[in-house]
Amino acid sequence: MIEVRNITKTYSNGDISTQALEGVSFVIKDGEYVAIMGPSGSGKSTLMHILGCLDTPTSGQYLLDGKNVSSFSEVELADIRKEKIGFVFQAFNLLPRATVVRNVALPLMYAGVPKEERMERARGAILAAGLDEAHLYYRSNQLSGGQMQRVAIARALVNNPTIVLADEPTGNLDTQTGEIVLGTFKKLNDEGRTIVLITHEPDVAIHAKRIIHIKDGKILSDTPAKDYENH
Amino acid sequence: MKTTDLIEETYWALTANKARTFLTMLGIVIGIASVIAMIAIGQGTQAQIQASIQSAGANLLFVVPGTQRGVGIQVSGGRGSAQTLTEADANAIASQVPLVQAVAPSLNLRFQVTAPGTNTNVQVVGTTPDYAGVRNVQMAEGSFISSANLRSFERVAVIGPTVESDLFATGTDPVGKSIKINEVPFRIIGITVSQGGSGFNSADDMIYVPLTTAQQYLAGDTYISQISVEAADSQSMDAVQQGITNLLLERHKISNPALADFSVYNQAQIVATASTVTSTFTMLLASIAGISLLVGGISIMNMMLTTVTERTREIGLRKAIGAQRKDIIYQFLMESVAITFSGGLVGIVLGWALASLLSLLAGITTQISVFSIVLAFGVSAVIGILFGYYPARRASQLNPIEALRYE
Numbered sequence: 001m002i003e004v005r006n007i008t009k010t011y012s013n014g015d016i017s018t019q020a021l022e023g024v025s026f027v028i029k030d031g032e033y034v035a036i037m038g039p040s041g042s043g044k045s046t047l048m049h050i051l052g053c054l055d056t057p058t059s060g061q062y063l064l065d066g067k068n069v070s071s072f073s074e075v076e077l078a079d080i081r082k083e084k085i086g087f088v089f090q091a092f093n094l095l096p097r098a099t100v101v102r103n104v105a106l107p108l109m110y111a112g113v114p115k116e117e118r119m120e121r122a123r124g125a126i127l128a129a130g131l132d133e134a135h136l137y138y139r140s141n142q143l144s145g146g147q148m149q150r151v152a153i154a155r156a157l158v159n160n161p162t163i164v165l166a167d168e169p170t171g172n173l174d175t176q177t178g179e180i181v182l183g184t185f186k187k188l189n190d191e192g193r194t195i196v197l198i199t200h201e202p203d204v205a206i207h208a209k210r211i212i213h214i215k216d217g218k219i220l221s222d223t224p225a226k227d228y229e230n231h
Numbered sequence: 232m233k234t235t236d237l238i239e240e241t242y243w244a245l246t247a248n249k250a251r252t253f254l255t256m257l258g259i260v261i262g263i264a265s266v267i268a269m270i271a272i273g274q275g276t277q278a279q280i281q282a283s284i285q286s287a288g289a290n291l292l293f294v295v296p297g298t299q300r301g302v303g304i305q306v307s308g309g310r311g312s313a314q315t316l317t318e319a320d321a322n323a324i325a326s327q328v329p330l331v332q333a334v335a336p337s338l339n340l341r342f343q344v345t346a347p348g349t350n351t352n353v354q355v356v357g358t359t360p361d362y363a364g365v366r367n368v369q370m371a372e373g374s375f376i377s378s379a380n381l382r383s384f385e386r387v388a389v390i391g392p393t394v395e396s397d398l399f400a401t402g403t404d405p406v407g408k409s410i411k412i413n414e415v416p417f418r419i420i421g422i423t424v425s426q427g428g429s430g431f432n433s434a435d436d437m438i439y440v441p442l443t444t445a446q447q448y449l450a451g452d453t454y455i456s457q458i459s460v461e462a463a464d465s466q467s468m469d470a471v472q473q474g475i476t477n478l479l480l481e482r483h484k485i486s487n488p489a490l491a492d493f494s495v496y497n498q499a500q501i502v503a504t505a506s507t508v509t510s511t512f513t514m515l516l517a518s519i520a521g522i523s524l525l526v527g528g529i530s531i532m533n534m535m536l537t538t539v540t541e542r543t544r545e546i547g548l549r550k551a552i553g554a555q556r557k558d559i560i561y562q563f564l565m566e567s568v569a570i571t572f573s574g575g576l577v578g579i580v581l582g583w584a585l586a587s588l589l590s591l592l593a594g595i596t597t598q599i600s601v602f603s604i605v606l607a608f609g610v611s612a613v614i615g616i617l618f619g620y621y622p623a624r625r626a627s628q629l630n631p632i633e634a635l636r637y638e
Contacts, residue, residue, distance in 0.1 A: 054551060054632050075555060082553025089635065093548040097247045107552040109236050155552070 002028040002051065002163060002194075007060035007070075009046050009217075020046040021057070022217040028163070028196065033189040035197040035208035035225070043217040045167070048198045052085050052165045053077045065162055082111050086156030090168035092148045094140040094155075100126060101136045104154045111159060121158055128191075129154035130184045146177035153184055163194045170204055182207045202228075232558045241565045244538075255534045256574040259614070262524030263578025263607045264585060269520040270603040271586035273513025275596035280505045284498060286426045287434065288367040290332070290465050291498040292472055294324070294458040294479070297491055314454035315483065315492040318442070321458045323482060328460075328474035330467040335362035336455045338445045342413040344438065346398040346405075353394055355412055355438045357445020365461045368434065373406045373421030380420075381441045386448065388417040392425045393436040412438065415448045468497050521610075527574070528614040535567050535622035546626050547634025559627040567619025568612060575611030579604055 105122040170178030321336035338357040586597035
């Protein structure tokens with residue numbers, strides 16, 4: 001479970017300070033599928049970095065599974081990321097020459113999981129992400145964009161994270177492939193995974209069950225997706 | 232992150248760009264190989280020089296004439312130019328100085344030597360039968376100068392193998408044949424075994440004749456130019472040296488040792504001097520090779536810095552999925568150490584092959600020591616850590632958010 005309480009984030013660059021988040025609060029329960037939507041510069045990327053434990057808020061609290069991670073050190077944050085967060089990036093960020101299975105097993109290596117178990121769990125995650133057995137030993141640069149993103153999704157799933165954070169996952173894909181990837185998220189959510197989708201496109205956001213719309217560092221609206229279409 | 236994982240990651244990273252890895256490694260290979268080869272040449276030369284000094288005999292001391300001095304005034308000729316040593320001095324040393332095993336006076340001259348159709352310029356040593364024992368001269372054929380030869384002023388000669396090959400065609404047996412030394416005919420009675428060594432004072436390029444004969448037919452005088460003394464054992468060298476000095480000062484009626492008209496050298500001192508020279512020579516060679524190793528190290532740092540820049544997003548990703556700073560440091564450090572380590576291994580093999588080739592083709596004596604291998608290995612590992620640390624630290628300090636955005 002994610003609980004964000006009155007989070008602010010201020011970046012200061014010399015004399016100029018920019019406030020990216022101005023008091024954001026919400027709760028995401030286990031099993032939810034939430035889209036955080038907003039135009040560029042709205043603070044959604046900053047929010048994603050904080051939710052993903054890549055960064056800490058200037059003030060406010062962020063409780064991840066009841067732990068207040070807002071004041072964690074760099075080392076502690078890396079441990080939290082290893083255990084509780086799965087990332088899916090717009091640019092996939094796969095190791096290009098490595099096989100699919102090695103890419104997917106990578107987070108488990110840092111978690112100290114023994115090799116046999118790593119391979120077994122990677123295989124499970126790859127199948128769960130909608131790829132088949134035949135793809136296991138492909139090199140990631142031999143795959144299509146949609147396949148690459150599903151490898152990235154498998155990598156995000158492999159450590160059984162509390163949340164899967166997807167940052168513009170369809171941004172580098174055509175509409176049709178994007179639909180397939182979004183379908184994968186839908187399927188995973190149906191299986192009980194918590195998914196947070198960060199996007200600037202309403203068309204993508206409506207695939208989620210709940211939409212948090214942010215603008216200028218504040219929450220504009222927080223509604224179920226089916227209501228959002230009425231806006 | 233486990234060590235086996237680290238090794239596996241390193242393997243993947245280095246094989247991803249084989250050409251670059253190979254070229255970077257080449258720098259270390261050349262550096263290590265030249266260090267190994269140069270030290271091998273240096274130490275080989277050192278060993279060869281020591282062996283050739285030792286081959287002249289064990290526990291050896293030499294007495295040579297000193298500076299020639301005028302009466303009352305300090306006009307000096309070259310060292311060894313004085314004709315102050317006599318056979319009587321040699322006999323006195325043999326009979327009066329304790330711990331002396333054997334004494335061999337010699338008269339060293341340089342002459343043109345001819346055989347029918349050929350000639351050569353060699354050192355002619357007039358000496359006594361004891362010389363063979365003192366200076367470790369062994370006979371390949373025939374016999375050395377005998378007391379009978381000495382007593383009866385016989386014109387007989389024992390030649391070294393180099394002289395043999397210079398004057399006689401291969402296959403002919405020179406023993407019994409006649410040669411002319413400074414136009415005086417001598418009969419060859421023996422050929423010595425090669426002692427190795429080369430150059431000016433090689434024992435292989437010498438002719439031995441009876442001392443009496445040399446004095447009468449070649450020098451026309453009774454002085455001698457060197458006394459070789461064999462001490463009883465290596466511990467008594469200093470005592471014998473002091474004994475000879477005291478005896479000769481007394482015999483030559485010189486009260487101030489600083490004005491001695493002779494010098495006494497012992498073999499240990501000569502070996503020590505030669506070692507100093509060859510060590511310096513080895514150091515010089517090794518440092519020149521060391522520069523290429525340094526250049527190799529810099530090329531590793533250069534490659535690693537390029538790699539870190541190229542793999543910025545990979546580093547960002549690794550951090551995002553939970554890699555700690557130390558994981559990233561170890562990963563990049565391991566890559567540079569792996570390059571230097573494997574480069575070091577190849578370099579050792581190549582250096583060894585190079586040294587063997589040099590001694591095979593160019594006749595240079597080389598000696599591969601465990602020390603130089605350990606040194607090369609140690610140095611290459613240190614280079615890997617030293618030149619890999621900065622890029623690795625830079626990689627580990629990347630901010631994951633910025634690294635993931637890096638284009």
